Amino acid sequence: MKRRGKGIAASFYGTGYGNGFPDISIATVGLEENGKISISVGASEVGQGAKTILCQIGAEALGIGIDDIRIVHEDSNETPDSGTAAASRQTYNTGNAVKLAVEEFKKRLFEAAKDELKLNTSLGLEAEDKEVYLKMFPQKRISFEKIAKGFKNRGKKLTVTERFVAQTTEMDGATGQGAPYWPYTFNCYGVEVEVDTETGKVDIISAVCAQDVGRAINPSMVEGQVEGGFAMGVGYVLFEDIVLKDGMIKNNKFSKYIIPTSLDIPKIEKIIIEDPESTGPYGAKGIGEPVMIPVAPAILNAIYDAVGVRINELPASPEKILKGIKER
Missing domain, CATH: 3.30.365.10 (Aldehyde oxidase/xanthine dehydrogenase, molybdopterin binding domain)
Structure with missing residues (x-):
């Protein structure tokens, strides 16, 4: 039956790691010579989709397609420490680090575009399709690739590194009370x-x-x-x-x-x-x-x-x- x-x-x-244990992710964002964006993170891809998600976060913040981002990962010679692919933490922790790095990168990218376009401020600049343009006067624009060449001519490269620290507190050993995770x-x-x-x-x-x-x-x-x-x-x-x-x-x-x-x-x-x-x-x-x-x-x-x-x-x-x- x-x-x-x-x-x-x-x-x-x-x-995340929890219980007051340091939970830090670091990400580096760079402007490549061809105008594409590199995201360097020590986030291991074990089938959870970290590579895709982190590229999506970077693309969203910059207003570009995911194909215009090159992710560098799992190479300790090129990547900062983004913590382990454990504790269900990469999307939240390293995603936040990528978002912080891209937002700061965007500010510096706009400052460089301001100088190249001979503007008096970066106010009103927008990024789309690998170009920076002035929203009130769209004809005033410059490509990411041209900005990258400007940095190369000065022997530099536009890169930004940011870190994200998750909020976690150690539990009280005597009572077992606390807020160990977030x-x-x-x-x-x-x-x-x-x-x-x-x-x-x-x-x-x-x-x-x-x-x-x-x-x-x-x-x-x-x-x-x-x-x-x-x-x-x-x-x-x-x-x-x-x-x-x-x-x-x-x-x-x-x-x-x-x-x-x-x-x-x-x-x-x-x-x-x-x-x-x-x-x-x-x-x-x-x-x-x-x-x-x-x-x-x-x-x-x-x-x-x-x-x-x-x-x-x-x-x-x-x-x-x-x-x-x-x-x-």
């Missing part, structure tokens, strides 16, 4: 499962994931993060189990270590909740790890709703579910 059940789970998650992100997941009472097998029929993102700089990538996090959560709760014996991993091959496939993941309804974070780059928050957290409890709650068995040890294998059904 197959029985269905539904379960929900909600979580909140503090991004910002926090929130989510709520719901799933429907089908449990075979004869085999103990669990199939996920449907899922809905509501995720607070602050501001979705790239909605498609947000949805990809949700799907990836959900798949990892499914593996954690239903399939993955490291078998140790005498300190040795017995199932050390993918033929023995079971992970979910695309056939195990249902169609996921994704709800992006946008409540801009005032301290974030264009209101954005990081969601790398939070998307995984509610998956397991939501599925376990759905199993309990279906067959009345509470699983307290993962993975929730068919054997454990059958044992629980028999004991019940």
